[in-house]
Amino acid sequence: MGQTRTKALKKKRRWDHNAKVGFALVTPAILGFMLFCAVPIAYSAYLSFTDWNVFKAPNFVGFKNYIKIFTSDYLFKESIKATFSFAFGSTVCSTVYAFLLALLLSRRVRGISIYRTIFYLPSIVPSVAMCVLWSWLYNKDFGLFNTLLGMVGIPKQSFLAGQSTVIPSLIFMAMWSCGNTMIIYLAGIQGVPDSLREVVRIDGGSYRHELIYVIIPMVSPVIFFNVLMGLIGSFQAFNQAFMMTGGGPNNKSLFYSYYLYSVAFQQNKMGYACALGWVMFLIMILFTAIFFKTFTRHIFFEGSES
Template structure:
């Protein structure tokens, strides 16, 4: 009995492990921890299809194409490991690679500015309070809804030098006609004009950006005695630079991958004048059957797009401005 009394006397009455307060505070912590683990498991479960899809249909094929680019795999023939020979041949011996790269860059320098200017001008007009504004917005967006192949067939007829719509109009007003896509000097500019016809997506994004420009900035210009030009120069253009930047990047990526126009309208001609890079890649892979070399071309295209967009992002620090007035 004395030993028991001494043990009880030496044991603190308010030991943390035995206090009701600590027991009560520990239970919600366990519950919260269990809830967090359950949410984490469910989050991983819902993200699993996306991650699996990326690994199976994006990362996996990219890795496989890189391995294939290091071989001389030809459909129906033997496959052997060649290392970097495909890349060396591309930059040293393949004149069509250089030609397709020049054609694609030329098309990009024409099509992207034309599309941006056309979309921006139309967005400025559609942003005005005019009668039938909704109808005009629908009409200007309709070309985007036309399938690209159908649009290519339509423009093939428009560009026909014998009975095409454009030459008929030019003859009617007494101006000289053109061979359009059937002449090597005018083929790429003609396709760039066709690309500008589909400015609807850029116009819609520009219109959304214009409607987000704060009205009080225009009122400040009016207070200082500025007119429409001052509003456009000092408010509209600076506040629209993030939208211009977005459309520029998306247009740049799209023009580097142009394909349908060459495939449907010109087959890369005349005299390889419209041998776009993507069309050359397709022809190498599925017409000539050289899958190893085509995979190397695909990786060079990926690097070209990556470098081009990176340069645009770096330049954005100097000309893209946000409402805070700071460039990013």
């Protein structure tokens, strides 16, 4: 009897005025999660097991969509190839390039803040404007890049129109706008305690040694996090395919999101497209897990944080 009373009291205390106010404050966020995340997720899971095509009522087809994706969907394979090569290429290249720029910016040089602004500037260009601009830069006859290449005697490239050049071209464009990553690395490099770098210098080490034995290990958790975010982000690339290449040539830039979009909104195969969405989600989860397993051992974590 006494126990139930204290329990009731405790429960009452937990739902006191203060708690009610707090819960009221977070209610919109919780509702938002339900409406714009939980309900769509459930709906999408359901649709992925149907053959719904907008025009007639959905029929339950079991795992048919999923089986088709993995066994007989040629474009799925093509889009996985295109998406992975772009995601890996752009993440690796952008990481290296952003890190190099950040290293440059971490040196004490006059006017360095101007360089920081200049290096960051490309990341501010809106994605649509960037796609339009780079299509023009890559123009075969009148674009900037072939003009520059022509000046040093290299023959004209077809860039976005070439099967082997389209992905590298899009990767180069992604590198150009790596400013956010660069700023993060710069903060990481500047956060490395001077005393540690001093130790290397006292031992007669050069800047190269500072870099290999102090800076890169200290910044490695930041690099790890950003590489993962970069992969997840570039895995979902859409605008380049939609605006610049249309997935071509010969499906070489058929990004997964773009393929999913065209299945859903041009072919109206909503059920199949939902299944594609879930496959993408599963691939990303699997991938993140593998990534964590492989790399966390090699990462230096300061203290017990992160």
